[in-house]
Amino acid sequence: MPELPEVETIRIGLEKYLVGHIVNDVIVKTPKIFSGNKKDLLGSKIIKVRRFGKVLSIDLSSSFSILIHVKLTGQPIYRGPNLKNSPRVSNKVIGGIQGKHTHVIFKLDRNGFLYYNDVRKFGWIKVVKTSDVEKTGFIAKLGPEPFKGLTLEIFKNILSKSKTNIKVLLMNQEKIAGIGNIYANDALWLSKIDPRKVSNSIPESKVKDLYEAILKVLKEGIKRRGASELTFVTPDGTEGTYQKHFLVYGQEGKTCPRCKNTKIVKIKLGGRGTYFCPNCQK
DNA sequence: CTAGGATCCTGTCAGC
């Protein structure tokens, strides 16, 4: 699922392709996922692309921004002059670059296009004033983010105040921003912590291990341009490769790669699939 | 504050 590394990969791609383009038109085919006034975008230039947790902000010269949350299956895909040697498009682009799952099309100058595709239609796009981006509901409530505000001290503090199980806490965007199911599972395996463990009962040394594991798996995810599980693709329509390096996520029934004597188990926590090794995660 | 369930949506897959 698109989490911090996947959304950061999208951000890097959009920054590379979109900056300098002018938005000439916006075609909204599915009004449900689009809010705000498209007129606030027309004729203005794209200046930068930011990320807040799992949300993207495309900032324009008109002092308005396009916020995009891709949720599970959203795919912002670029075609145009900034894309050198048009890459072969992944079959994870369901329905094609422009097809029945294309809900919004941004027409750019110089024959450029940004397509927003989304099979499940859980994602959303909002046009807001750039000065209001950080005051916008979802973004305003985000907790500190790994690689930004989140330090070990803050992390310890967050855990010490929570009686929720650690897996659910890690995925709570209001506590820590950017972590989702894949990286929560892998970070807990790496730091040998049982995902059911109550957050404030984890000893201090293990909290440090977990903090470092989170940074490590997120970095690995970014390095591999995200995990193309489900329908994730980058803005050029190609896949990332972290899915080839999952530690425990999706590995139910396989032998734990560390202790090599126990099978990875799948349970549900907070309604989400949770994978762990009952032998080495305590 | 926390837990659990329903909701949104549709492709995929198991079972018959």
Add this chain to the structure above:
DNA sequence: TGCTGACAGGATCCTA
């Protein structure tokens, strides 16, 4: 082969 139903999942909302 073809149909039916269960399932997945980020975030939100509601109830307990």
